[in-house]
Amino acid sequence: MKIAVVGKGGSGKTTTSAVLARTFARRGHDTLALDCDSNPNLGISLGLGEEATEHLVSVRDAVDTGDEEHASDADDLVQRFGVEAPDGVRLAVVTAIQNPQPGCP
Amino acid sequence: MRVAFVGKGGAGKSSLAGTFARVLASTGERVLALDSDPMPGMAFSLGLDRTDAGLPDDAVEAYDDEDGRCRYALRAGLTGTETVERYARRSPDGVRFLQLGKARGPRWDNTRQHFAFQRVLDDLPGDGWSVVGDLPGGTRQPFLTWGRYAETFLVVVEPAPASLLTARRLARLAATERAPRVLAVANKTRHPHDAQWVSERTGLDVVGTIPYDPALVDADRKGRALLDADPHGVAAAAVRLLVQSLQEQKEPT
Numbered sequence: 001m002k003i004a005v006v007g008k009g010g011s012g013k014t015t016t017s018a019v020l021a022r023t024f025a026r027r028g029h030d031t032l033a034l035d036c037d038s039n040p041n042l043g044i045s046l047g048l049g050e051e052a053t054e055h056l057v058s059v060r061d062a063v064d065t066g067d068e069e070h071a072s073d074a075d076d077l078v079q080r081f082g083v084e085a086p087d088g089v090r091l092a093v094v095t096a097i098q099n100p101q102p103g104c105p
Numbered sequence: 106m107r108v109a110f111v112g113k114g115g116a117g118k119s120s121l122a123g124t125f126a127r128v129l130a131s132t133g134e135r136v137l138a139l140d141s142d143p144m145p146g147m148a149f150s151l152g153l154d155r156t157d158a159g160l161p162d163d164a165v166e167a168y169d170d171e172d173g174r175c176r177y178a179l180r181a182g183l184t185g186t187e188t189v190e191r192y193a194r195r196s197p198d199g200v201r202f203l204q205l206g207k208a209r210g211p212r213w214d215n216t217r218q219h220f221a222f223q224r225v226l227d228d229l230p231g232d233g234w235s236v237v238g239d240l241p242g243g244t245r246q247p248f249l250t251w252g253r254y255a256e257t258f259l260v261v262v263e264p265a266p267a268s269l270l271t272a273r274r275l276a277r278l279a280a281t282e283r284a285p286r287v288l289a290v291a292n293k294t295r296h297p298h299d300a301q302w303v304s305e306r307t308g309l310d311v312v313g314t315i316p317y318d319p320a321l322v323d324a325d326r327k328g329r330a331l332l333d334a335d336p337h338g339v340a341a342a343a344v345r346l347l348v349q350s351l352q353e354q355k356e357p358t
Contacts, residue, residue, distance in 0.1 A: 009242035010115010014267065039113065039243030039274065041267035050266050054273075 001029075004036075013037075018045035025087040032078060033085065035093045042093075046085040056083060056093045106134075106351060107236040109255035110290075113271035114242030116261040117292040118142070120321060121344060122239040123150025124331050127198040128341075128348045129235055137189055137230060138196070139238040141205035141251035147239040148204075151196040152330030158194045159207030165221040177220040185228025197333070200237075205251060226254055244274045248285065257286045257351070262307060264291065264299040272307040288312040290347060312354075313347030315340055 001024075005017045017033065025031040035042035035056075043053030059081050062068040071077035082092035106129075110122040119142060126147075130136040140147040145156035166180045179188060193201035205226075206219035229236060236254055240247045252258065258279060262272045272289060279287045289309035291300040293316075300314040318340035324331045331341055 008114070010113070037243065038245045039271050041113075041270060044266045044270065050270055054270065057274075 014042050014045045017042060018047075021046065021089045022085075022087045025089045031087075031089045032082075033089050033091045035091065040093045043083075043085065043091055046089060046091060048083070048085045048091065052083065056081075056091070059093075107254055107256045108259055108351070109238035109240050109247070109252040109257075110259050110261055111240045111247045111252065111275055112242065112261035113263070113268045116242070116263050116268050116271075117315070117321075118242065118261045119146025119239050120150045120325060120331065121259075121261055121290065121292065121315065121347075122237055123147045123152075123196075124341065124344045125348060126200045126237040127151060127196065127330070127332050128345050129237065130198040130200045132348065132352070134235045135230075135233055136200045136235045136237060137193065138200050138202045139205055139236060139254075140202070142239050142241045145204070148202065149325070149328050150330050151200055151202055152333045153194060153196050153202060155194065157209055158192075158202050158204045159209045159215070160188070160192060160203075160218040160221060160225075161209045162217070164188060164192065165217040167217065177217045179221050179224045185225040186230045188225050189230055197330070223250075226251070229254055244271060244278060247275065248279055248283070255285060257288060259312070260287060260289045260307070260309060261292050262289050262303045262309075263293050264296070264302050269303065269306040272303075272309065276307060276309055290315065293317040312350050313343065315343040315347070 005013045007013050021031050021033040033042060033046060040057060043056055044050060063070055071080060078090060078092050082090045085091045110118040112118050126136050126138040138147060138151060148156035164180055164183060165177055167175055167177055170176050189201060189203060193203045196202050205222045206215055208215045208218045238252060238255060240252050260272045260275050262268050276287055279285060287309060289303055289307055289311045290313045291303040291311050294300060294314055295317045300311045304311045316339050318338055320335035320338040321331050321340040324334035335341060
């Protein structure tokens with residue numbers, strides 16, 4: 001099952017995603033939570049804590065600065081950049097923009 | 106003054122920005138309100154009965170650049186200031202309102218208006234005008250693109266971890282760019298220490314504190330402006346104080 005949660009800002013996307021992910025994991029499903037928000041906060045709602053959630057983003061910074069190799073495929077991304085969240089949910093952040101350039105909307 | 110509201114989605118940017126713009130106008134300033142959030146929240150908080158305030162098709166024309174790529178600009182002879190004069194809608198308290206990057210009327214493709222509006226931002230009305238902007242939620246490029254006219258960014262922060270984290274990210278992004286003034290507005294506060302918490306956890310000065318106000322929630326639910334639904338309530342009073350605080354501070358040069 002693959003679910004994407006969308007909606008207006010502040011309507012509860014992140015909270016809903018986190019509860020869904022942990023519920024599936026508790027029921028025994030291997031669960032991957034992907035934070036595709038350019039302002040990724042899913043770690044907080046999953047119960048990972050603020051510090052760990054901020055650290056996830058700094059992993060992306062490392063890629064941007066060339067300290068880390070880009071992921072070669074999806075599995076590599078989840079393995080190297082994902083972290084273990086409560087109930088065994090695997091969390092990966094895929095779209096944080098830390099160093100925006102002018103021009104793109 | 107030229108301010109832009111930023112912050113996490115749902116933090117209350119649109120509700121505060123529209124209210125702020127009207128309060129500012131009621132003090133006698135000429136105010137242009139710019140909504141660059143894809144959601145039409147600011148029109149509601151301004152009290153407009155129509156949310157459609159984008160650029161009409163005939164204000165925009167396409168041209169090919171040197172490399173043959175299609176670009177969009179305001180039609181020949183049309184300046185940004187004239188665009189505001191001709192196409193901005195007028196809200197209660199005399200605020201002029203324009204939605205950035207949107208087309209007038211229902212459609213999917215806003216590409217023309219989206220890029221042409223960059224020219225409006227490059228040529229906003231100058232002396233004698235205040236600008237109040239409502240930017241999209243999150244951390245996506247608020248300082249470089251849609252908010253580049255702002256001298257002061259107001260980060261709307263709820264006293265909650267995700268909102269605080271977003272504010273810290275915004276503060277970092279601001280520091281790496283042209284270093285505009287960035288201040289926090291603590292919103293939906295319920296505890297006397299919330300503003301201090303916001304300040305400590307974001308590293309930003311808190312210039313205003315808006316207590317949680319059921320009247321604001323109720324106005325949002327009805328799609329009404331706070332200043333029309335509950336003009337003398339707690340949240341409205343707090344926005345007046347915010348406007349006053351900023352008017353008393355000297356703008357950075």
